[in-house]
Amino acid sequence: MPMQMDERKKKILRAIIQDxxxxxxxxxxxxxxxxxxxxxxxxxxxxxxxxxxxxxLIEQPHTSAGRIxxxxxxxxxxxxxxxxxxxSRENKARIERETPKKILEIENIIAQTxxxxxxxxxxxxxxxxxxRGRSHLSQIYFLPYQxxxxxxxxxxxxxxxxxxxxxxDEDITIEDLRHVADIFTCKMKGYALDxxxxxxxxxxxxxxxxxxxxxxxALEMIEPILNDDQDHDKxxxxxxxxxxxxxxxxxxxxxxxxxKIFERDECLKKVIEPNQDGLRVTIGGENNLEELQGCSVxxxxxxxxxxxxxxxxxxxPTRMDYAKAMALVDxxxxxxxxxxxxxxR
Amino acid sequence: MPMQMDERKKKILRAIIQDxxxxxxxxxxxxxxxxxxxxxxxxxxxxxxxxxxxxxLIEQPHTSAGRIxxxxxxxxxxxxxxxxxxxSRENKARIERETPKKILEIENIIAQTxxxxxxxxxxxxxxxxxxRGRSHLSQIYFLPYQxxxxxxxxxxxxxxxxxxxxxxDEDITIEDLRHVADIFTCKMKGYALDxxxxxxxxxxxxxxxxxxxxxxxALEMIEPILNDDQDHDKxxxxxxxxxxxxxxxxxxxxxxxxxKIFERDECLKKVIEPNQDGLRVTIGGENNLEELQGCSVxxxxxxxxxxxxxxxxxxxPTRMDYAKAMALVDxxxxxxxxxxxxxxR
DNA sequence: GTTAGCACTCGTCGAAAGAGAGTGCTAACA
DNA sequence: TGTTAGCACTCTCTTTCGACGAGTGCTAAC
Numbered sequence: 232m233p234m235q236m237d238e239r240k241k242k243i244l245r246a247i248i249q250d251x252x253x254x255x256x257x258x259x260x261x262x263x264x265x266x267x268x269x270x271x272x273x274x275x276x277x278x279x280x281x282x283x284x285x286x287x288l289i290e291q292p293h294t295s296a297g298r299i300x301x302x303x304x305x306x307x308x309x310x311x312x313x314x315x316x317x318x319s320r321e322n323k324a325r326i327e328r329e330t331p332k333k334i335l336e337i338e339n340i341i342a343q344t345x346x347x348x349x350x351x352x353x354x355x356x357x358x359x360x361x362x363r364g365r366s367h368l369s370q371i372y373f374l375p376y377q378x379x380x381x382x383x384x385x386x387x388x389x390x391x392x393x394x395x396x397x398x399x400d401e402d403i404t405i406e407d408l409r410h411v412a413d414i415f416t417c418k419m420k421g422y423a424l425d426x427x428x429x430x431x432x433x434x435x436x437x438x439x440x441x442x443x444x445x446x447x448x449a450l451e452m453i454e455p456i457l458n459d460d461q462d463h464d465k466x467x468x469x470x471x472x473x474x475x476x477x478x479x480x481x482x483x484x485x486x487x488x489x490x491k492i493f494e495r496d497e498c499l500k501k502v503i504e505p506n507q508d509g510l511r512v513t514i515g516g517e518n519n520l521e522e523l524q525g526c527s528v529x530x531x532x533x534x535x536x537x538x539x540x541x542x543x544x545x546x547x548p549t550r551m552d553y554a555k556a557m558a559l560v561d562x563x564x565x566x567x568x569x570x571x572x573x574x575x576r
Numbered sequence: 577m578p579m580q581m582d583e584r585k586k587k588i589l590r591a592i593i594q595d596x597x598x599x600x601x602x603x604x605x606x607x608x609x610x611x612x613x614x615x616x617x618x619x620x621x622x623x624x625x626x627x628x629x630x631x632x633l634i635e636q637p638h639t640s641a642g643r644i645x646x647x648x649x650x651x652x653x654x655x656x657x658x659x660x661x662x663x664s665r666e667n668k669a670r671i672e673r674e675t676p677k678k679i680l681e682i683e684n685i686i687a688q689t690x691x692x693x694x695x696x697x698x699x700x701x702x703x704x705x706x707x708r709g710r711s712h713l714s715q716i717y718f719l720p721y722q723x724x725x726x727x728x729x730x731x732x733x734x735x736x737x738x739x740x741x742x743x744x745d746e747d748i749t750i751e752d753l754r755h756v757a758d759i760f761t762c763k764m765k766g767y768a769l770d771x772x773x774x775x776x777x778x779x780x781x782x783x784x785x786x787x788x789x790x791x792x793x794a795l796e797m798i799e800p801i802l803n804d805d806q807d808h809d810k811x812x813x814x815x816x817x818x819x820x821x822x823x824x825x826x827x828x829x830x831x832x833x834x835x836k837i838f839e840r841d842e843c844l845k846k847v848i849e850p851n852q853d854g855l856r857v858t859i860g861g862e863n864n865l866e867e868l869q870g871c872s873v874x875x876x877x878x879x880x881x882x883x884x885x886x887x888x889x890x891x892x893p894t895r896m897d898y899a900k901a902m903a904l905v906d907x908x909x910x911x912x913x914x915x916x917x918x919x920x921r
Numbered sequence: 922g923t924t925a926g927c928a929c930t931c932g933t934c935g936a937a938a939g940a941g942a943g944t945g946c947t948a949a950c951a
Numbered sequence: 952t953g954t955t956a957g958c959a960c961t962c963t964c965t966t967t968c969g970a971c972g973a974g975t976g977c978t979a980a981c
Contacts, residue, residue, distance in 0.1 A: 295962040394737045
């Protein structure tokens with residue numbers, strides 16, 4: 232018959248994990264017998280531990296060491312055993328205090344949030360900046376720049392202002408530019424950049440047929456705002472140094488591997504990919520990156536006006552304080568959503 | 577009588593340093609006797625080495641090890657012994673190939689240059705971005721944004737375009753804004769931001785006395801471009817991971833110290849402070865940062881239209897290939913100066 | 922001034938030994 | 952049947968010790 236997780240096993244597993252999270256040392260039966268409030272002897276604990284090991288929830292680094300949680304053990308802990316954690320008063324206060332209130336550049340808000348998160352968790356924070364393509368257009372202006380070039384100023388509904396320098400015909404007049412800008416604004420207002428596809432462009436095309444000589448130029452003009460992947464889905468890292476203090480990374484080669492990942496934006500993106508809403512936890516081998524064995528990631532998506540536009544999370548050793556980290560990521564996500572959807576944006 | 581550096585001593589010191597740069601191992605008299613073309617025995621070399629040690633140019637990690645260069649030794653090497661190095665053909669070609677030709681955001685050029693430099697040297701690159709205050713104004717525009725707010729677009733003579741969102745009176749008209757912009761442009765054109773001080777502001781003030789109600793607002797408006805220290809003297813780092821491969825940093829605590837410095841922009845700034853033109857080399861203890869003992873910095877300033885606006889350099893262990901690094905930094909600096917002062921900027 | 926020879930120093934490597942922590946098993950107990 | 956005490960066993964970690972090797976400094980001879 233299959234072994235079952237009774238109440239005592241749960242208690243023991245919880246005790247093992249919590250102790251290991253604190254100490255990073257394999258934990259033995261003595262320790263559990265002493266610290267837990269079950270009134271049983273180490274021998275009994277040993278029997279239970281043997282069962283837990285058979286269930287794949289804990290493992291032994293070597294024969295004569297204590298037990299450490301396996302990935303499956305952490306998973307069980309997170310799903311079923313973990314005490315619900317609320318943010319400490321200080322943390323909450325600190326977040327309130329350090330959250331940017333002013334209308335700042337969106338990039339700044341993102342970067343600052345990541346930094347704060349890494350400081351509060353003592354882990355590495357990863358933030359995926361808002362998908363540029365999902366932001367909605369509000370207004371387009373052109374300004375003269377140099378002969379044959381103009382500045383295109385794009386204002387989005389979330390308040391972001393972007394410049395692009397574009398090529399134009401030398402003989403184009405300011406009036407022409409204004410006219411084109413008006414048509415663009417009129418046709419594209421309210422659309423997300425991603426949505427400005429054929430239908431919209433077609434409308435612009437129609438509108439412009441009167442000034443035939445403008446057409447070619449005009450369509451070239453909006454190109455940069457449509458596929459400017461320059462700051463597309465930027466990834467921000469915070470507190471990478473925190474990992475150096477984790478005992479699991481006392482080995483130099485591990486550090487190297489980890490930091491190599493930190494330099495590969497595309498890997499990081501995959502790790503906190505915002506393809507599903509809500510708070511998500513990836514434990515150890517659950518993420519497929521070889522180099523991130525031994526690491527867990529906690530992340531969630533944030534929204535702006537109801538639409539998911541990015542994600543934010545922390546990365547740390549599998550032996551991390553899941554309860555605290557989850558509470559923090561959750562709170563920060565909500566905070567970010569509030570700020571981004573705030574009154575002035 | 578004071579000891580003198582004769583030709584043979586120089587040859588030996590050069591050999592020691594070059595060998596140590598390659599191997600990172602203390603170098604003994606045997607090695608030098610074998611590799612150098614002086615036809616003398618190890619014993620003779622030993623005598624000379626003893627002298628060099630007395631001169632403070634080399635030292636022994638412990639009694640029975642070979643010698644390693646001291647900071648003073650490196651200094652002597654750089655000043656007097658080092659063979660002049662020219663860039664390898666591949667490096668030159670690579671720089672030409674990967675140097676941004678297009679008119680890019682200035683930030684991008686800077687960042688890319690740093691990255692390239694770190695890759696070519698296998699060291700960490702540090703780039704101090706252009707002093708914002710030194711760039712000259714070309715044109716100012718205002719665009720409507722939200723009630724009570726406007727976008728100020730600032731075009732500089734180096735081609736940089738900046739946005740600022742500013743507060744304005746609710747009842748100000750587009751015409752008013754245009755008028756103010758014209759006055760700003762007219763009065764400030766050609767001045768560096770730093771220079772826009774009282775005299776210029778006074779002129780603007782005079783010009784605006786006709787529309788008294790605009791004065792207060794107007795002066796508030798230009799404030800953000802005058803002291804916006806947001807991206808003031810940004811520091812870019814490249815190839816920080818290269819340091820992990822240097823044998824002198826196989827010790828975790830050293831890595832920690834070094835990386836802590838990397839996170840302190842103000843320290844890095846001090847290290848490559850552009851207070852003197854030309855190629856500069858700081859060896860080991862010559863920089864006063866405790867944490868950078870054992871590191872050398874090679875840096876130079878770059879200019880835009882004749883004016884020094886920033887600096888770029890590499891940081892590595894004192895045991896670095898000075899000749900190569902110096903040639904590269906020198907070349908990159910000149911390249912950067914050329915790009916920034918190029919035709920379209 | 923240069924060189925060979927030699928004793929000496931010091932760090933590194935590997936084996937051996939001891940300590941400590943923890944387990945698994947067995948047998949007794951409630 | 953579940954729990955416990957006792958005990959042998961295993962494995963790691965640390966320390967110790969000796970051998971080894973690289974390199975020096977000194978001395979005496981060339």
